[in-house]
Amino acid sequence: MVERLVPDGPWELFQKVVPQAPTRPQGGGRRRYGDREVLAAIVFVTTTGCAWAQLPPVFGPSGPTAHRRSTEWSRARVWAELHRLVLDELGSRGELDWSRRAVDSVNMRAPQRGT
Numbered sequence: 001m002v003e004r005l006v007p008d009g010p011w012e013l014f015q016k017v018v019p020q021a022p023t024r025p026q027g028g029g030r031r032r033y034g035d036r037e038v039l040a041a042i043v044f045v046t047t048t049g050c051a052w053a054q055l056p057p058v059f060g061p062s063g064p065t066a067h068r069r070s071t072e073w074s075r076a077r078v079w080a081e082l083h084r085l086v087l088d089e090l091g092s093r094g095e096l097d098w099s100r101r102a103v104d105s106v107n108m109r110a111p112q113r114g115t
Helices: 008-017 035-048 063-075 078-092
Strands: none
Touching: 008 035, 008 078, 035 063, 063 078
């Protein structure tokens, strides 16, 4: 299941941007689940709409563990770096189709005649 959700190619790209696992100075504790298993769980949740708490045990890490790691990686800007890396990789191969793209923007109201 893990290799189907996170094939070797994307996994190799992901390994370039994921931060090293923190070490525990005092040692001990539970074994940290592998990044590939956690990434597969995150992909499963985000593509199926499954709730974190309902994550099937086939992935290994629990839903809260996968959610916590997803949050860690978000704070470390892993997703933005991965997106950039994928665009660079596709661009270098000439596989980006720039005829279809979207521009996103945000409009905010400036109350009380904001500056």
